[in-house]
Amino acid sequence: xxxxxxxxxxxxxxxxxxxxxxxxxxxxxxxxxxxxxxxxxxxxxxxxxxxxxxxxxxxxxxxxxxxxxxxxxxxxxxxxxxxxxxxxxxxxxxxxxxxxxxxxxxxxxxxxxxxxxxxxxxxxxxxxxxxxxxxxxxxxxxxxxxxxxxxxxxxxxxxxxxxxxxxxxxxxxxxxxxxxxxxxxxxxxxxxxxxxxxxxxxxxxxxxxxxxxxxxxxxxxxxxxxxxxxxxxxxxxxxxxxxxxxxxxxxxxxxxxxxxxxxxxxxxxxxxxxxxxxxxxxxxxxxxxxxxxxxxxxxxxxxxxxxxxxxxxxxxxxxxxxxxxxxxxxxxxxxxxxxxxxxxxxxxxxxxxxxxxxxxxxxxxxxxxxxxxxxxxxxxxxxxxxxxxxxxxxxxxxxxxxxxxxxxxxxxxxxxxxxxxxxxxxxxxxxxxxxxxxxxxxxxx
Amino acid sequence: xxxxxxxxxxxxxxxxxxxxxxxxxxxxxxxxxxxxxxxxxxxxxxxxxxxxxxxxxxxxxxxxxxxxxxxxxxxxxxxxxxxxxxxxxxxxxxxxxxxxxxxxxxxxxxxxxxxxxxxxxxxxxxxxxxxxxxxxxxxxxxxxxxxxxxxxxxxxxxxxxxxxxxxxxxxxxxxxxxxxxxxxxxxxxxxxxxxxxxxxxxxxxxxxxxxxxxxxxxxxxxxxxxxxxxxxxxxxxxxxxxxxxxxxxxxxxxxxxxxxxxxxxxxxxxxxxxxxxxxxxxxxxxxxxxxxxxxxxxxxxxxxxx
Numbered sequence: 001x002x003x004x005x006x007x008x009x010x011x012x013x014x015x016x017x018x019x020x021x022x023x024x025x026x027x028x029x030x031x032x033x034x035x036x037x038x039x040x041x042x043x044x045x046x047x048x049x050x051x052x053x054x055x056x057x058x059x060x061x062x063x064x065x066x067x068x069x070x071x072x073x074x075x076x077x078x079x080x081x082x083x084x085x086x087x088x089x090x091x092x093x094x095x096x097x098x099x100x101x102x103x104x105x106x107x108x109x110x111x112x113x114x115x116x117x118x119x120x121x122x123x124x125x126x127x128x129x130x131x132x133x134x135x136x137x138x139x140x141x142x143x144x145x146x147x148x149x150x151x152x153x154x155x156x157x158x159x160x161x162x163x164x165x166x167x168x169x170x171x172x173x174x175x176x177x178x179x180x181x182x183x184x185x186x187x188x189x190x191x192x193x194x195x196x197x198x199x200x201x202x203x204x205x206x207x208x209x210x211x212x213x214x215x216x217x218x219x220x221x222x223x224x225x226x227x228x229x230x231x232x233x234x235x236x237x238x239x240x241x242x243x244x245x246x247x248x249x250x251x252x253x254x255x256x257x258x259x260x261x262x263x264x265x266x267x268x269x270x271x272x273x274x275x276x277x278x279x280x281x282x283x284x285x286x287x288x289x290x291x292x293x294x295x296x297x298x299x300x301x302x303x304x305x306x307x308x309x310x311x312x313x314x315x316x317x318x319x320x321x322x323x324x325x326x327x328x329x330x331x332x333x334x335x336x337x338x339x340x341x342x343x344x345x346x347x348x349x350x351x352x353x354x355x356x357x358x359x360x361x362x363x364x365x366x367x368x369x370x371x372x373x374x375x376x377x378x379x380x381x382x383x384x385x386x387x388x389x390x391x392x393x394x395x396x397x398x399x400x401x402x403x404x405x406x407x408x409x410x411x412x413x414x415x416x417x418x419x420x421x422x423x424x425x426x427x428x429x430x431x432x433x434x435x436x437x438x439x440x441x442x443x444x445x
Numbered sequence: 446x447x448x449x450x451x452x453x454x455x456x457x458x459x460x461x462x463x464x465x466x467x468x469x470x471x472x473x474x475x476x477x478x479x480x481x482x483x484x485x486x487x488x489x490x491x492x493x494x495x496x497x498x499x500x501x502x503x504x505x506x507x508x509x510x511x512x513x514x515x516x517x518x519x520x521x522x523x524x525x526x527x528x529x530x531x532x533x534x535x536x537x538x539x540x541x542x543x544x545x546x547x548x549x550x551x552x553x554x555x556x557x558x559x560x561x562x563x564x565x566x567x568x569x570x571x572x573x574x575x576x577x578x579x580x581x582x583x584x585x586x587x588x589x590x591x592x593x594x595x596x597x598x599x600x601x602x603x604x605x606x607x608x609x610x611x612x613x614x615x616x617x618x619x620x621x622x623x624x625x626x627x628x629x630x631x632x633x634x635x636x637x638x639x640x641x642x643x644x645x646x647x648x649x650x651x652x653x654x655x656x657x658x659x660x661x662x663x664x665x666x667x668x669x670x671x672x673x674x675x676x677x678x679x680x681x682x683x684x685x686x687x688x689x690x691x692x693x694x695x696x697x698x699x700x701x702x703x704x705x706x707x708x709x710x711x712x713x714x715x716x717x718x719x720x721x722x723x724x725x726x727x728x729x730x731x732x733x734x735x736x737x738x739x740x741x742x743x744x745x746x747x748x749x750x751x
Contacts (some may be wrong), residue, residue: 057708080690083701084708091688098601101688159709260707262508262715269509281709289706289713292506316709353710 036127037330045330049074052331055092056107056320057084058156060348064339067347071338075331089401092323096121102325104332108153109318110144111208114224114398116321117152123322126151128333133341139392140314141356153319154340155356157348159279160386161212161302161315162379164286168296169198169274181244181303184275188253191274199255200248202273205412206259207404208315209277210241215313215394217241217305221429223444224395230444231397231432233425240305242421249415256415265289277302279315280383284352287373294372299379302386312389317356354383361387399439403432494726501525501720508715525720532717537724539691540698544677544725546609547694551616552672559619559668563626564657568639581627584620590681597685611686612694616676622668629664630657666739670732677729695725 054065054077065077080103083091089112095101096116108116116122125131130151134142141155165177170187173194178184188200203209214221219237223230248254255273257263267273269290276282286297302312320340322332338344341357349355349366360366361384370376397403410431411424419427436443499516500508502525507517529537566577596615597606605611634657642652658665680696687693690701703718705711 057705057711059710059712080688083688083690084704084711087684087701087704094601094606095688098606100604101607157709262706265706265713265715266509269506279709284710285713288505288711290506290509291504292510318709 037129037333039129042128042330042334045328046072046075046334049076050328050331051076051078052104052326052328052335053078053080054105054320054335055080055083055088055103056105057081057088058107058318058348058353060351060353061339063347063351064344065335067344068335068338071343072334075335077335086405092116096323096325099325102323102327104322104326104328105336106321106323107156107318108321109316110141110314111211111396111400111404113144113152113319113321114396115401116323117147117150118227118398121324122152123324123326123329123333124150124152125154125322125333125336128329128337130154130333130337133337136341136358137356138358138361138387138390140387140390140394141317141319143392143394144314144317144396145319153321154336155317155319156340157281157317157353158356158387159281159314159316159354160383160390161216161277161279161313162282162382162386163275163277163300163302164282164297165275165300166268166271166273166293166296167298169271177300178303179301180307181240181305184303185244185247185253188248189251192251192253197272198274199267199272200253201275201277202255202257202259202264202267203245203248203415204254204256204258205408205415207407207411209259210407210411211396212313212315213241213245213277214238215391216302216311218311218391220393220395222395222397224398227398227440228442228444229397229436231429231436233429238425242425246414246421249421254415269293271296277315279317280354280380280386281316283371283373283379287352295375298374298377299371299382301382310385310389311391312386313394314390397432397436398441399432399436402435403428406431406435497719497723497726501716501723503716503719505713505716508719521716522720525716526724529717529720529724532714536690537695537698537721540693540695541724543609543692544694544696547612547616547679547683548673548676551613552669552676554613554617555619555622555672555676556665556669558617559622559626559672560658560661560665562623563628563664564630564634564653564661566623566627567630568634568636568657581620581624584618585624593681593685596682600686606686607688607692609692612679612683612692615682616672616679619668619672619675622672625668625671626661626664629667630661633660633664663739666736670736673732674729695721699725 049072052075054061056079059081061079061081065079069075069077088107092103092106092108095103108122113122126149131149133151133154134146137155138158138160140160141158145151145153145155163177169191170177173191175187175190175194176183178187184200191198191200211221214233214237217237217240219233219235219241221231221233221235221238223232255267257267257273264273268276268286269292271293283299286293304311320336322329322336326332339348345355345357345360349360355361355366367380367384368378369380371379407428410428411421413419413427414421414424433443496513500513502520502522503511503517504519504521504524507519507521511517566574592615600606600611600614605614638656638660639652642656647655677694678696679694680700683692683694683697684700687697690698693701699718699721702714702721706713706715
């Protein structure tokens with residue numbers, strides 16, 4: 001049922017995306033793009049007041065919106081927060097293609113930004129002053145929201161990767177916490193041998209995780225230059241990942257559980273999933289999703305591909321954007337700026353969000369924050385160091401959302417059949433190339 | 446007649462049992478195999494319900510660390526119920542009211558239309574009746590899911606998406622209900638009775654309301670139950686039509702709560718999703734228990750030619 005639903009939703013999204021291109025080209029207010037909006041204009045809009053609709057699931061925005069309204073009493077922020085992921089993007093694409101019911105501010109994850117910015121669905125925020133904020137952010141997230149002199153959103157959070165591990169399980173079997181992926185493989189074997197119910201990690205094929213791993217391994221499969229796109233998984237970085245992960249799959253050392261399901265949360269809670277390589281936002285999910293395992297988990301630096309290498313990658317993270325069809329752009333920008341660069345950041349960090357802003361990351365108070373869930377560990381030190389070591393030359397496809405949606409039909413086969421990861425990635429590449437060509441992209445091979 | 450009465454005792458060793466069996470369905474013949482199969486069926490249908498009841502007593506922490514088919518150490522049912530109704534400023538109540546609105550207008554309207562249409566098709570002759578029959582039978586065969594995308598595009602053009610009408614209007618159409626009412630009306634209302642009413646001077650409206658409608662009551666309840674269940678449980682139509690959470694029905698709202706667990710920083714509230722689901726099915730169970738007797742007689746009506 002779930003599969004059928006998502007197929008049909010994908011169909012709707014596709015229809016909408018096509019229509020999206022058409023409407024975006026139809027509205028010829030390209031000129032307004034270059035017109036600068038002064039701080040005085042925005043101030044005037046705030047004084048005049050009005051209401052904006054914000055589509056975002058980030059839970060900390062609730063407090064931010066309340067604070068914002070307190071500061072600007074004439075502005076009403078209507079926060080719509082019941083949707084996330086695929087459903088959120090389907091609704092957003094549908095609204096943009098229908099030209100009706102478009103929110104003033106929309107949360108868009110970094111991987112999905114290209115799809116909206118390329119079809120001119122988003123307002124270039126540079127004329128509003130966003131271009132002057134570049135130095136406030138770490139390079140990874142800023143690179144994701146900007147394209148040349150255009151800025152399509154402000155980074156809301158980031159997900160520099162770390163290795164979360166269940167200390168109780170590692171202590172019980174006296175296994176050292178791995179610092180390289182080879183050691184990780186060793187640990188996986190030892191753990192599973194000691195207790196066949198324990199797996200080092202769950203992985204049933206996850207596009208976001210795989211691309212993050214490739215990112216860390218130095219692979220750069222996607223090259224994007226406007227509508228010219230290169231897709232190639234055949235490089236040294238990808239080989240490193242394939243070698244280690246293929247062994248984990250072949251030796252059945254990964255729990256065949258999809259992330260973000262109730263099974264997953266259960267596995268994290270009862271110790272049958274021993275580690276999780278994930279973004280720095282994970283502690284918040286641990287706290288609400290697996291409250292029972294409090295004190296058992298710790299954070300560690302992400303294992304390296306060669307001993308001593310510090311390279312890291314981003315996993316997840318999202319921005320706030322202002323759709324091109326937003327009705328109240330000055331207020332929308334003001335809110336976005338407040339939440340992601342202004343006073344809102346401190347509020348959001350205090351509620352558990354992981355910032356993308358340098359000032360917060362380098363703040364000693366932030367770094368020395370003790371995580372009760374991790375039994376008092378100062379985990380932010382690890383995350384902040386990871387953030388500093390993220391290479392900024394990674395790019396996602398302008399149709400990453402589609403590519404991710406076919407991940408399980410291609411790479412996913414490696415997890416359930418005799419197809420190898422390398423073959424799976426090749427199949428993913430071919431399917432992505434085919435789709436890209438159908439959509440009118442120039443694919444460089 | 447007398448010869449046929451004499452025949453059964455010849456077949457049976459105990460002559461008294463045969464006639465008694467006919468009138469006491471309370472003492473049927475026992476079959477171990479059938480009983481076993483039924484027990485399996487009961488287990489299959491009741492197990493999810495039991496799971497739901499047991500797990501709605503657990504906290505989020507308890508869900509992660511306990512067996513799914515037995516209670517955790519914490520008993521949090523009342524807490525869960527309270528939180529379900531108050532979470533996010535009590536949006537669950539709003540969803541409950543929305544569902545009621547969709548059921549009253551959608552399922553109620555669908556039943557009304559089915560009754561009127563079914564009666565007309567059963568008791569009046571007009572050109573094109575066979576064509577309508579073909580369309581209705583055809584429509585029963587088309588799954589609603591297949592129509593969802595075209596319906597969405599059509600409603601989108603009309604500017605009705607993201608309004609309650611986008612859920613109510615498609616719910617008004619129930620080909621199966623119409624067909625059921627049609628068959629039921631054909632059997633339950635003797636044409637002679639209608640003719641007698643007309644002879645006595647009643648006009649068509651009065652004939653319908655005073656003569657036909659009371660006879661149709663069991664059928665109406667049956668159709669009402671079907672459409673109510675269909676509308677109450679409808680997930681896909683609202684999913685593609687509605688964006689504003691303030692117009693969500695319970696199904697969509699619970700799914701949204703469930704998907705909170707799928708996002709970064711999302712508040713994971715499986716305990717509320719489970720408790721909410723339990724609260725959601727209680728009205729349906731109540732409706733079934735309450736209308737059961739009408740429903741049963743409704744299903745049997747017309748099955749025997751008198």
